[in-house]
Amino acid sequence: MKSPRIVIIEDEAVTARNLAHLLQLIDEDIAITAILNSVSESITWFNLNVGTYDLIFMDIRLADGISFDIFKAVSITKPVIFVTAYNDYAIQAFKNNGIDYVLKPFDEQEIGNALTKFKNLFSLGEKDINTGRIELLLEQINQISKPYKKSFLVHYREKLIPVEAAKIAWFYTANEVVYARTIDDKQYVMEFTMDMLEQQIDMQQFFRANRQFIINRQAITEVDFYFNGRLAVKIKPEPAERVLISKARVPEFKNWMNK
Structure with missing residues (x-):
C-alpha cells in the first residue's frame, strides 16, 4: 500500500x-x-x-x-x-x-x-x-486511579535535589524549556514537557491554565474578570506574564476551584 x-x-x-x-x-x-x-x-x-x-x-x-x-x-x-x-x-x-x-x-x-x-x-x-x-x-x-509523583529530582548548582510536587507553585514553558517555580520563589529547569507533567502530577491539585502555565491551587490568591469572557488568575510567586483562562475553559476552571 x-x-x-x-x-x-x-x-x-x-x-x-x-x-x-x-x-x-x-x-x-x-x-x-x-x-x-x-x-x-x-x-x-x-x-x-x-x-x-x-x-x-x-x-x-x-x-x-x-x-x-x-x-x-x-x-x-x-x-x-x-x-x-x-x-x-x-x-x-x-x-x-x-x-x-x-x-x-x-x-x-x-x-x-x-x-x-x-x-x-x-x-x-x-x-x-x-x-x-x-x-x-x-x-x-x-475510572483509573493512578499514583502521582510526590517529588521531582532536579538539577541545581551542579547537584541533584528533590523538590516536592506540592511545593511547586506553577510550571511554565518558554522557548521549549519547562520551568518550575516553588512557593518559596525558587526556580528549576524540568526535564519534562508540559504534557508529560500533566500525566504525572495530581490534576485535582494543579490546573492547566493555558499552553504556558500549569498552576497549583495553593498558589492562587485572586481571580479577576478579564476581556472577552476570560479570567485573569493571580498567583504567588507572581510570574512575569499574566495567567489567563480562556472563555471556553472558564467553566472547567470554576468546577476545579469548587472541588
Missing part, C-alpha cells in the same frame, strides 16, 4: 516535531498532512478536510481539553494511534479496546510497530474505527 497521509494532534511543539521526524525516518514517503495543537483547531480542520488523511496520531490531553472531545464534535472514521504517558493499568484499557497507542518519550521501534499494524489492517480492508470503543476507553481511563 502507499505510504499514509498522517495528521498529528499534539500541543507540545517539540514533541510534535519529534514525532513527525521519527515517522519520516521510518518511511520517507509519509506525508504529514497537518500538525494540530488543540481540540478547537482539530474540530475546525477535520470539518474542512474530509478525506485528506489516512491515519491520526492523537495526544490525549491538549491545552484546551481532552482530545476525545474531538470525536463528539466531528465524525472521524480513520484509524487513530493514541499518544500517551499513562501507566500500565490505563494501557491495559487501550489493549482491551483494540486501539493502538505509543508511549512518551517516543521509541522509533514502537512507532514503527504501530505503523506496521495500521498497514496490515488497511490491507485487510479495515479502514474505519469503532467509535463505541473510543467512548468505552475514555470511561475506563477516567
Whole structure:
C-alpha cells in the first residue's frame, strides 16, 4: 500500500516535531498532512478536510481539553494511534479496546510497530474505527486511579535535589524549556514537557491554565474578570506574564476551584 497521509494532534511543539521526524525516518514517503495543537483547531480542520488523511496520531490531553472531545464534535472514521504517558493499568484499557497507542518519550521501534499494524489492517480492508470503543476507553481511563509523583529530582548548582510536587507553585514553558517555580520563589529547569507533567502530577491539585502555565491551587490568591469572557488568575510567586483562562475553559476552571 502507499505510504499514509498522517495528521498529528499534539500541543507540545517539540514533541510534535519529534514525532513527525521519527515517522519520516521510518518511511520517507509519509506525508504529514497537518500538525494540530488543540481540540478547537482539530474540530475546525477535520470539518474542512474530509478525506485528506489516512491515519491520526492523537495526544490525549491538549491545552484546551481532552482530545476525545474531538470525536463528539466531528465524525472521524480513520484509524487513530493514541499518544500517551499513562501507566500500565490505563494501557491495559487501550489493549482491551483494540486501539493502538505509543508511549512518551517516543521509541522509533514502537512507532514503527504501530505503523506496521495500521498497514496490515488497511490491507485487510479495515479502514474505519469503532467509535463505541473510543467512548468505552475514555470511561475506563477516567475510572483509573493512578499514583502521582510526590517529588521531582532536579538539577541545581551542579547537584541533584528533590523538590516536592506540592511545593511547586506553577510550571511554565518558554522557548521549549519547562520551568518550575516553588512557593518559596525558587526556580528549576524540568526535564519534562508540559504534557508529560500533566500525566504525572495530581490534576485535582494543579490546573492547566493555558499552553504556558500549569498552576497549583495553593498558589492562587485572586481571580479577576478579564476581556472577552476570560479570567485573569493571580498567583504567588507572581510570574512575569499574566495567567489567563480562556472563555471556553472558564467553566472547567470554576468546577476545579469548587472541588
